[in-house]
Every structure is written in C-alpha cells, then in structure tokens.
Amino acid sequence: MSSIYITAFIVGGLICVIGQLLFDVAKLTPAHTLCLLVVAGSILDGLGLYEPLIDFAGAGATIPITSFGNSLTHGALAEAEKHGLIGVLTGMFEVTSSGISSAILFGFIAAIIFKPKGNV
Amino acid sequence: MDEKKYAKLEQEISPKIPLMKNILKAFLTGGIICLVAQFVALFYMTYFDFTERTASNPTVATMIFFSMLLTGFGLYKKIGQFGGAGSAVPITGFGNAVISAAIEHKSEGYVLGVGSNMFKLAGSVILFGVFSAFVVALIKTILVKLGVVSW
Amino acid sequence: MEGMNIRKFGLLIIIVFLLLGCSNVKNDIRVQNNSSEDPVKIKELLTKDERIKSAAVLFHERELLTAVRMKTFSRFSKRKIGKELEKKLKEYYPELNVTVSVDNKILMEMNKLMDMKKQEKVSKKIKKLKSLIKEET
Amino acid sequence: MVGRGLLTFKTLPSISATGVTAGPLEKKSSFKDKFDKVYDDERCGLETNEHAHAKMMEDACMIALSKIDSLPSDADYLLIGDLVNQMTPSNFCATTMGIPYIGLFSACATSVSSLILAALLTEVGMSEIAIAGAASQHNAIERQFRYPVEYGSQKPATAQWTVTAAGVAAITPHKKGFPSIECATIGCVTDLGMTDPFNMGAAMAPAAADTLTRHLSGHGTSVNDYDVIMTGDLGKTGFELYKKLVANKGIDDTKNFRDAGAEFYGKDPSFLAGASGAGCSAAIYFSEIFEKMKIGKYKRVLLIATGALLSPMSFQQEDTIPCIAHAIELTMK
Incomplete structure (x- = not known):
C-alpha cells in the first residue's frame, strides 16, 4: 500500500541498533540506555527534528521509547506557545499519557491475572 | 596478580560479545515490532476516526497490551534474550519493564507489592523523560521570547 | 562470519532503498468537481510537483478539499509542503474555503467520499473531515 | 593449629548421609538422576518462591535425616544458608525443623563453610548429628540480585544461571565406609x-x-x-x-x-x-x-x-x- 511499512521497519530497527550499541559498546545498563534515548528524543523535538521523522517513518518513530521524550516535549512546547512559560509545566502533563497510563493499567491487570511463570 | 593485569586476562578469556550479530538481531526485532505497530496504526486509521497522527496513542496502548500478553505467558524474556535492545527500546519494552515488575511483586500484595514496585525499572525513564522535556521546553520558550528562534 | 553479516546487511539496505525508489514512480491525481470552479489550475499544480505521489481533490459548493500523499523522502517535510500548497491554492481560488491535508487518513476518507453516490451526505462528511484535520494540528 | 585459616580434623568426622532436592528445570542437569527429589513445580505448589525455597531445604534435610534413620529431634545442629534477604528461607526452614540453628552466609560458598563449621562441632565432641548445607531458588535469587524474572534483558555469554536446588549433608563422628x-x-x-x-x-x-x-x-x-x-x-x-x-x-x-x-x-x-x-x-x-x-x-x-x-x-x-x-x-x- 505504501512505503511507510518499509520506512517504519528500517527507522525503528535503526533506533534499536543505537540502543544495542549503547548496551554492547558503551556498556550501559538497560535503564541507562533507555533514559539516554528518552532524553535524546526530547532534545530532537526541541530542535524540531522528531516530528519530520514521525512523518517519514510512522510507527518506526512513534514506537521506540525516544518518542516518549518527544511527545512530552511536544506537549510542553505546544502549551508554551499558547500560554508562555507556565505552559511548559501544564503542557507536559496534558499529552502523552497513553504510554504511561496503559502501562499502569495493563501492568495492574497482568498482576491480577498472571502468576510469575516459571522457567519450565 | 594485580587488578590491571587481571582485567586484561579477563578480557582475553571471556567470550567476546558478538557485536554484529547482536546489532542484526536488534535491528530485526525492533524493526518487526515497529512494523506490527504500523499495521495496528493502519487498523485504527481504517476502522476508526483516527488520523495518522492521532492513531499513535491507541497504537501505543495496543502494543503495550501485546506486551502484557507476551510478558504474562513468559515469552517476552525469550524475545529479550534474542533481540537485546530490539525488544527493550520499543514501547513494548517499557511495558515489559512495568508489567514484569508488577507480576513479580504480586506476592507482596497489591498495595505494597504491585503498587510500589511497578515502576522499579521504568520509573527512571519517566523521570528523565519529564525532566528533559521540561528543560528543553524551557530553553526553547526562553529562546523564542528572546527572538533567537521561532516556534 | 562477521564480514558476511555486514555485507548481507548492506545488500539488504540497498535492495530496500531500490524498492522504495520503485514505488515512487506513479503519480495519480484524482479530481472531482461539484462546483463551477476551474479545476485545471490545481491539477496542473499538483501534477507538476515532483514531491507528490498521489492526491485527491474535491470541489463541493464553497469548499475545496485537498489531500495529498508525498513521495517517501518528501515525507520528512510534508507538513511544510502542505502549508506551501495551501497558500498557493488560496491565491488561485480566493473565493473558496481551501483545506489541505497531508494525512493518509484524510486521503483514504476523501477517496471513499468521492465514490459516494448520494450527494446530500457529502456536505456533512466534509464537515467531519475538516474537524478531523483540525484535531491533528 | 597449622596456620592461619588452616584446619585439620584429627577425629575425621564423616558425612553419613546427604539429601539433594532440585527444581523442575534441573531435569536438564547432567546430574539429575543423582538428586533425591526433583519437583515438578518451581514453587512446589506453594504461593511464593520464597516458601518453595524453604520447602526445598526442609525436604533435603528430611531426606538426609531419614537416610540415617533419624528425626529432626535427633539432630544437634542445623547450619544452613541461602542468598535471599537475611536468609529468610533458611530461617523458615529452621522454624519447621526445630533443630538448634545458626544461619550462615558465604554466598555460594555456604555449602563448604557450613560443612567446615559442622565438622568443627563434631571434632570437639559437641555434636552427634549436624546438618550442613545450602540452597538457592532461581526466581527468588534473580529477583533479589537482578531483574524481575519476566523482564526481557539480554544476558551475555558470561552470565550464569542460578539453579533451583538444595543440598544438605549430615555430619557425624567418624563412621567407616563414609567419606x-x-x-x-x-x-x-x-x-x-x-x-x-x-x-x-x-x-x-x-x-x-x-x-x-x-x-x-x-x-x-x-x-x-x-x-x-x-x-x-x-x-x-x-x-x-x-x-x-x-x-x-x-x-x-x-x-x-x-x-x-x-x-x-x-x-x-x-x-x-x-x-x-x-x-x-x-x-x-x-x-x-x-x-x-x-x-x-x-x-x-x-x-x-x-x-x-x-x-x-x-x-x-x-x-x-x-x-x-x-x-x-x-x-x-
């Protein structure tokens, strides 16, 4: 239908490759790697580069954790544009809750329905 | 034997990380997860009133739902061992971190266990996401006010 | 072994980009005119634009609805291109309400809309599409 | 006294019996036939991993004692340890067994440190039957030291897998035909x-x-x-x-x-x-x-x-x- 599937695959894969390099070459723990990527996403959005990437790669840019930093920043910037400095605070919490709220919700549901599965 | 000498010996003997192989696996795993997400987004665009941009919210939620099923049935850790960053970097990995901690601490009850340990691993991502968003937005807002850049 | 992997990986990327290039050839522009306006100007504008892959244009009463899809590498700047187009179209058709969208969803819906037989429903549908476009910005 | 940290046992205390229990994944072990009991469930049918951990240790102790026709009330000392917070599973195991108990922690070296202590008590003639041993349970330990069990992190080739197993030995004064x-x-x-x-x-x-x-x-x-x-x-x-x-x-x-x-x-x-x-x-x-x-x-x-x-x-x-x-x-x- 469209080349968006190919670009999603490639861009998403390449962001993960950056993560793998941070694991294996920079020897960072998963937590450090993910924090770094989130910060990178938010800086890229500050420079106005992340939105074009989403337009180019679709889910390839919205699914990696970098998009979490991007959307927080994006929300903050959008409100700041309307309401000035105070918007920085209010805007951040207005958008992008879908990742966190669904993780909380599904995490709780999982805790209710699943038992830690053994290794067998 | 001193520490430096031993560190050298350890480097020699320990099996090397197969970097190329790991990168390839991360690329494939991450790419496939994003590809699946793109199809999920298409589903939301076709059957519901979501545009390309607004479809990303339900897509993220759906991917975390998939992550819950894979984590609950004990499959995500296997994907993780294969894919490395390929399964950790996508939002499904964030979901996996939250969900695995929630399941793990069920034995201490829903309040003290699940509630307080859920963000044991993923909490730092939220902290740094929010903080960096704040700093970046603040800097940009000030720069705009000063007339250095525009929105 | 490692070298093999790099080469295979490189080859894969090249093939994929070739595929991306191939899918960029066709350029189909669909125009439906339910008004007295002249659609030639817009048709020309869209056909001439190298960056556009496909488009759907609908003139209905006082509305001019345009949805475009960019070629792969023009997607990076598709929002900018969309704004540029909107500006030009407003110059060409100053009496019309011009709306341009670069979203695939809108293009999809436009194509459905243009296939619709009953004309009474079109106005309602256009209103809905315009609210969708607004929501995203 | 031979030197710092060096011990010799003149009375040659013996290991008269042993008990080894293991989890289901340990069926893949090259030594599976030599274990006394292998569970089919990682949690031994209990609610938590920690309870299963204690249960495994209790069963190992009971097996070792039964091999020398003894009851927990016959044993003089229980010297065991594990890796979970403050050796909780060992403590619960000791509660059930009701044997005078010292919990030991030398991480994975506990199997030998407990053996040394039991041999010393026997050497000085203060113990007829001393139980020494150590145990670990994969899920309980992973959670203690690393990530949740279901967390998908990539482990390098140098990583090791914590076993689910308990091994104990009954130490008695010298007995012919035993190590x-x-x-x-x-x-x-x-x-x-x-x-x-x-x-x-x-x-x-x-x-x-x-x-x-x-x-x-x-x-x-x-x-x-x-x-x-x-x-x-x-x-x-x-x-x-x-x-x-x-x-x-x-x-x-x-x-x-x-x-x-x-x-x-x-x-x-x-x-x-x-x-x-x-x-x-x-x-x-x-x-x-x-x-x-x-x-x-x-x-x-x-x-x-x-x-x-x-x-x-x-x-x-x-x-x-x-x-x-x-x-x-x-x-x-």
Missing part, C-alpha cells in the same frame, strides 16, 4: 576489581585460585594427590580464568580439575556460562561427589566453593565484587 573430613582452609576475601554482575565467574576465579594455593602449601599436598579438585560455580568463563591463574602460580597440571557450575547443565547453550547459586555446589558435592566417594571411585577430593559477596546495593553504588572461597578435603579410607 570423612580430613582438613579445610578458610578463605580470605579476594577482590581484583571485577564489577560485572553478569560475569561472576571472572570475579570469583582469583578467590578460588588463592584458596587452592593456600590449601596446597598449608597442608603440604600437591594437585596430583587428589582424584578431583572441584570448584563450586565458576562457570565456563570463570573456570578457564581460574586455570590460567593457577598456572601462573606454577600449577600446570589441571587434568583432575572440575567445576560444578560449568558441568551442572551439561553443554546446553541456553544456560550460557553454566550454573551458579548456593545450591549449585551443594547439590553436586552432596550427590555426585558423595556417591563416587562412597563407592570408592574417588579416594581423596578437594572441594572449593566460591562465593561472590555482593549485594544489589553494592552493585548500584558501583563497588567491586568481593569474593570468597572455602576449601574442604574429603577422604575415603
């Missing part, structure tokens, strides 16, 4: 600056090499005096490093060296560098080694159990991993 405890060496903490919790073998290897050389020189023996010199859970990487370190100290002949961690799961690559955990060395020492000694296949063995004395906190504070190794020499006359 007896001849001498032992208490290790010094060694730290060569390793920090990677996914490469514990490398951290522990220097401690093992140090204790081995101290034991050999302290007791005036050489490598060839033993049928086997078995380390606890160095794993494949650690075992290679240990052999290199020992060679540096002038011991080239390593043909009778074995490592319980490297052998535990055979060649299965999904366990990466092999097994680890307090239960690993305990399970192998008290099944494979004990049996081979009893039938006279091994006459003299040296068991060196290694332990990484780190905690999740010390790791997060970026400290190095201090390691210990204790050695005990068993003979069969």
Whole structure:
C-alpha cells in the first residue's frame, strides 16, 4: 500500500541498533540506555527534528521509547506557545499519557491475572 | 596478580560479545515490532476516526497490551534474550519493564507489592523523560521570547 | 562470519532503498468537481510537483478539499509542503474555503467520499473531515 | 593449629548421609538422576518462591535425616544458608525443623563453610548429628540480585544461571565406609576489581585460585594427590580464568580439575556460562561427589566453593565484587 511499512521497519530497527550499541559498546545498563534515548528524543523535538521523522517513518518513530521524550516535549512546547512559560509545566502533563497510563493499567491487570511463570 | 593485569586476562578469556550479530538481531526485532505497530496504526486509521497522527496513542496502548500478553505467558524474556535492545527500546519494552515488575511483586500484595514496585525499572525513564522535556521546553520558550528562534 | 553479516546487511539496505525508489514512480491525481470552479489550475499544480505521489481533490459548493500523499523522502517535510500548497491554492481560488491535508487518513476518507453516490451526505462528511484535520494540528 | 585459616580434623568426622532436592528445570542437569527429589513445580505448589525455597531445604534435610534413620529431634545442629534477604528461607526452614540453628552466609560458598563449621562441632565432641548445607531458588535469587524474572534483558555469554536446588549433608563422628573430613582452609576475601554482575565467574576465579594455593602449601599436598579438585560455580568463563591463574602460580597440571557450575547443565547453550547459586555446589558435592566417594571411585577430593559477596546495593553504588572461597578435603579410607 505504501512505503511507510518499509520506512517504519528500517527507522525503528535503526533506533534499536543505537540502543544495542549503547548496551554492547558503551556498556550501559538497560535503564541507562533507555533514559539516554528518552532524553535524546526530547532534545530532537526541541530542535524540531522528531516530528519530520514521525512523518517519514510512522510507527518506526512513534514506537521506540525516544518518542516518549518527544511527545512530552511536544506537549510542553505546544502549551508554551499558547500560554508562555507556565505552559511548559501544564503542557507536559496534558499529552502523552497513553504510554504511561496503559502501562499502569495493563501492568495492574497482568498482576491480577498472571502468576510469575516459571522457567519450565 | 594485580587488578590491571587481571582485567586484561579477563578480557582475553571471556567470550567476546558478538557485536554484529547482536546489532542484526536488534535491528530485526525492533524493526518487526515497529512494523506490527504500523499495521495496528493502519487498523485504527481504517476502522476508526483516527488520523495518522492521532492513531499513535491507541497504537501505543495496543502494543503495550501485546506486551502484557507476551510478558504474562513468559515469552517476552525469550524475545529479550534474542533481540537485546530490539525488544527493550520499543514501547513494548517499557511495558515489559512495568508489567514484569508488577507480576513479580504480586506476592507482596497489591498495595505494597504491585503498587510500589511497578515502576522499579521504568520509573527512571519517566523521570528523565519529564525532566528533559521540561528543560528543553524551557530553553526553547526562553529562546523564542528572546527572538533567537521561532516556534 | 562477521564480514558476511555486514555485507548481507548492506545488500539488504540497498535492495530496500531500490524498492522504495520503485514505488515512487506513479503519480495519480484524482479530481472531482461539484462546483463551477476551474479545476485545471490545481491539477496542473499538483501534477507538476515532483514531491507528490498521489492526491485527491474535491470541489463541493464553497469548499475545496485537498489531500495529498508525498513521495517517501518528501515525507520528512510534508507538513511544510502542505502549508506551501495551501497558500498557493488560496491565491488561485480566493473565493473558496481551501483545506489541505497531508494525512493518509484524510486521503483514504476523501477517496471513499468521492465514490459516494448520494450527494446530500457529502456536505456533512466534509464537515467531519475538516474537524478531523483540525484535531491533528 | 597449622596456620592461619588452616584446619585439620584429627577425629575425621564423616558425612553419613546427604539429601539433594532440585527444581523442575534441573531435569536438564547432567546430574539429575543423582538428586533425591526433583519437583515438578518451581514453587512446589506453594504461593511464593520464597516458601518453595524453604520447602526445598526442609525436604533435603528430611531426606538426609531419614537416610540415617533419624528425626529432626535427633539432630544437634542445623547450619544452613541461602542468598535471599537475611536468609529468610533458611530461617523458615529452621522454624519447621526445630533443630538448634545458626544461619550462615558465604554466598555460594555456604555449602563448604557450613560443612567446615559442622565438622568443627563434631571434632570437639559437641555434636552427634549436624546438618550442613545450602540452597538457592532461581526466581527468588534473580529477583533479589537482578531483574524481575519476566523482564526481557539480554544476558551475555558470561552470565550464569542460578539453579533451583538444595543440598544438605549430615555430619557425624567418624563412621567407616563414609567419606570423612580430613582438613579445610578458610578463605580470605579476594577482590581484583571485577564489577560485572553478569560475569561472576571472572570475579570469583582469583578467590578460588588463592584458596587452592593456600590449601596446597598449608597442608603440604600437591594437585596430583587428589582424584578431583572441584570448584563450586565458576562457570565456563570463570573456570578457564581460574586455570590460567593457577598456572601462573606454577600449577600446570589441571587434568583432575572440575567445576560444578560449568558441568551442572551439561553443554546446553541456553544456560550460557553454566550454573551458579548456593545450591549449585551443594547439590553436586552432596550427590555426585558423595556417591563416587562412597563407592570408592574417588579416594581423596578437594572441594572449593566460591562465593561472590555482593549485594544489589553494592552493585548500584558501583563497588567491586568481593569474593570468597572455602576449601574442604574429603577422604575415603
């Protein structure tokens, strides 16, 4: 239908490759790697580069954790544009809750329905 | 034997990380997860009133739902061992971190266990996401006010 | 072994980009005119634009609805291109309400809309599409 | 008194019986037929991993006691340990058993440190039956030291798999036809600056090499005096490093060296560098080694159990991993 599937695959894969390099070459723990990527996403959005990437790669840019930093920043910037400095605070919490709220919700549901599965 | 000498010996003997192989696996795993997400987004665009941009919210939620099923049935850790960053970097990995901690601490009850340990691993991502968003937005807002850049 | 992997990986990327290039050839522009306006100007504008892959244009009463899809590498700047187009179209058709969208969803819906037989429903549908476009910005 | 940390037992206390229990995944172990009991459920049908951990230890104790026709009320001492917070499973096991108890922590070296202590109590004539041993349960330990079990993190080839197993031994005054405890060496903490919790073998290897050389020189023996010199859970990487370190100290002949961690799961690559955990060395020492000694296949063995004395906190504070190794020499006359 469209080349968006190919670009999603490639861009998403390449962001993960950056993560793998941070694991294996920079020897960072998963937590450090993910924090770094989130910060990178938010800086890229500050420079106005992340939105074009989403337009180019679709889910390839919205699914990696970098998009979490991007959307927080994006929300903050959008409100700041309307309401000035105070918007920085209010805007951040207005958008992008879908990742966190669904993780909380599904995490709780999982805790209710699943038992830690053994290794067998 | 001193520490430096031993560190050298350890480097020699320990099996090397197969970097190329790991990168390839991360690329494939991450790419496939994003590809699946793109199809999920298409589903939301076709059957519901979501545009390309607004479809990303339900897509993220759906991917975390998939992550819950894979984590609950004990499959995500296997994907993780294969894919490395390929399964950790996508939002499904964030979901996996939250969900695995929630399941793990069920034995201490829903309040003290699940509630307080859920963000044991993923909490730092939220902290740094929010903080960096704040700093970046603040800097940009000030720069705009000063007339250095525009929105 | 490692070298093999790099080469295979490189080859894969090249093939994929070739595929991306191939899918960029066709350029189909669909125009439906339910008004007295002249659609030639817009048709020309869209056909001439190298960056556009496909488009759907609908003139209905006082509305001019345009949805475009960019070629792969023009997607990076598709929002900018969309704004540029909107500006030009407003110059060409100053009496019309011009709306341009670069979203695939809108293009999809436009194509459905243009296939619709009953004309009474079109106005309602256009209103809905315009609210969708607004929501995203 | 032979020297610092060197012990000899004149009365030759004996290991009269052993009990080894293991989890379901340990069916993949090369030694599975030698375990007394293998559970089908990782949680032994109980609510939590920690309860299962305690249950495994209780069952191992009961099996060992039943082999010498004794009841928990006949035993004088219970000297056991594990790796979970403050040795909770051992404490609960001791509650059920009702035997005078000292909890021990030497990480994965607990199997030998408890054996040494039990031998000492027997040597001075204060104990008729002393139970010594150690255990670990994969899920409980992973959660304590690393990530939730279901968390998908990529482990490198040097990582080791914590076993689910418990091994205990009943130590009695000298008994003919059973392996007896001849001498032992208490290790010094060694730290060569390793920090990677996914490469514990490398951290522990220097401690093992140090204790081995101290034991050999302290007791005036050489490598060839033993049928086997078995380390606890160095794993494949650690075992290679240990052999290199020992060679540096002038011991080239390593043909009778074995490592319980490297052998535990055979060649299965999904366990990466092999097994680890307090239960690993305990399970192998008290099944494979004990049996081979009893039938006279091994006459003299040296068991060196290694332990990484780190905690999740010390790791997060970026400290190095201090390691210990204790050695005990068993003979069969």
